[in-house]
Amino acid sequence: xxxxxxxxxxxxxxxxxxxxxxxxxxxxxxxxxxxxxxxxxxxxxxxxxxxxxxxxxxxxxxxxxxxxxxxxxxxxxxxxxxxxxxxxxxxxxxxxxxxxxxxxxxxxxxxxxxxxxxxxxxxxxxxxxxxxxxxxxxxxxxxxxxxxxxxxxxxxxxxxxxxxxxxxxxxxxxxxxxxxxxxxxxxxxxxxxxxxxxxxxxxxxxxxxxxxxxxxxxxxxxxxxxxxxxxxxxxxxxxxxxxxxxxxxxxxxxxxxxxxxxxxxxxxxxxxxxxxxxxxxxxxxxxxxxx
Amino acid sequence: xxxxxxxxxxxxxxxxxxxxxxxxxxxxxxxxxxxxxxxxxxxxxxxxxxxxxxxxxxxxxxxxxxxxxxxxxxxxxxxxxxxxxxxxxxxxxxxxxxxxxxxxxxxxxxxxxxxxxxxxxxxxxxxxxxxx
Numbered sequence: 001x002x003x004x005x006x007x008x009x010x011x012x013x014x015x016x017x018x019x020x021x022x023x024x025x026x027x028x029x030x031x032x033x034x035x036x037x038x039x040x041x042x043x044x045x046x047x048x049x050x051x052x053x054x055x056x057x058x059x060x061x062x063x064x065x066x067x068x069x070x071x072x073x074x075x076x077x078x079x080x081x082x083x084x085x086x087x088x089x090x091x092x093x094x095x096x097x098x099x100x101x102x103x104x105x106x107x108x109x110x111x112x113x114x115x116x117x118x119x120x121x122x123x124x125x126x127x128x129x130x131x132x133x134x135x136x137x138x139x140x141x142x143x144x145x146x147x148x149x150x151x152x153x154x155x156x157x158x159x160x161x162x163x164x165x166x167x168x169x170x171x172x173x174x175x176x177x178x179x180x181x182x183x184x185x186x187x188x189x190x191x192x193x194x195x196x197x198x199x200x201x202x203x204x205x206x207x208x209x210x211x212x213x214x215x216x217x218x219x220x221x222x223x224x225x226x227x228x229x230x231x232x233x234x235x236x237x238x239x240x241x242x243x244x245x246x247x248x249x250x251x252x253x254x255x256x257x258x259x260x261x262x263x264x265x266x267x268x269x270x271x272x273x274x275x276x277x278x279x280x281x282x283x284x285x286x287x288x289x290x291x
Numbered sequence: 292x293x294x295x296x297x298x299x300x301x302x303x304x305x306x307x308x309x310x311x312x313x314x315x316x317x318x319x320x321x322x323x324x325x326x327x328x329x330x331x332x333x334x335x336x337x338x339x340x341x342x343x344x345x346x347x348x349x350x351x352x353x354x355x356x357x358x359x360x361x362x363x364x365x366x367x368x369x370x371x372x373x374x375x376x377x378x379x380x381x382x383x384x385x386x387x388x389x390x391x392x393x394x395x396x397x398x399x400x401x402x403x404x405x406x407x408x409x410x411x412x413x414x415x416x417x418x419x420x421x422x423x
Contacts, residue, residue: 042329042330043329043385101347101349101395101396102346102396105346105347106347117347119333119347119422120331120332120347120422121347121348122347122394124394126383130383131384132349132351132383132385132392135329135349135351137331137348139332
């Protein structure tokens, strides 16, 4: 009588362990967990959801409107969006409109907020005529410095790219307290010597594609407002014959349509479809394939 | 036709008595209890006689009028708060009865009227200061 009971208990314990393991395993394997970009309202009725409004908000992955987290602060002059969602117990209440407590501090135009003055500003969730049903204070901070990263790892003073290949660099605005700042900003990337390395695209987003042109070293600079950050780009000789691809081995289709920030004066190969190590200073309509 | 005449003095006494009885049942405003409902990121000073918050910030307050006589205010008594200068400190109703949100709109001083059952009963000094 005792043995079957012990055996059954052991069986149940095993089943429990298996169930727990199967529950934890998927969690452990999802390496790219992204915390929701929400923050609870101060009156506890719901959550404020942060939205990126442009392509150059450091809080949103490239091409995404969904931020990875609610910002601790947004950049001065940075643009962003906010939504509001009720907690379950308040579901069914009419959706509030969001407004700034002071348009001189955080401006609201056509649903886009813009940080105008450093410090805290309350965003009010207003229901009906004027009833404030929730509050969220947003801190606006000046961009103190920029960091440049490659594949989400902050780069040192120099990065390398093979001639004919590309790498992607991302600039991130930081506060004086080293906090990543939210908000879409105007970036301005430039290459000191486009005959060595040039940027693809307009160079007005936080992300820039750097293309190695010819062996040598040049300086890439990114500017946001009055804040600049530079990184030396060393172009190494091409190791492979002839194809242009990302350094990570992926094929990069570049639909470059702008010359902003590019001071190239070398031969323009507009409309060129390059399949070999192209070292010309093209700027427009260039489709680069290979890999 | 037979009519009953009430002496004028009796009528006066009766009227005064009724008036006294009616007012005796009503609360008489004495003061306002104020409690901070949220903790703003920038310091705020909230008392029953004066409010001070920093520009751009908003705080929720819960108020309770205190009667000076034996008749307390009850939930059906309406309490409104209105700012004499909304460009300095704005006041909006909160999500619950007798709750309000003070909003620091601009640097300066003003007064917040406390209106109970439609009558202005008090004025609370309000100041909005720069953020520290």
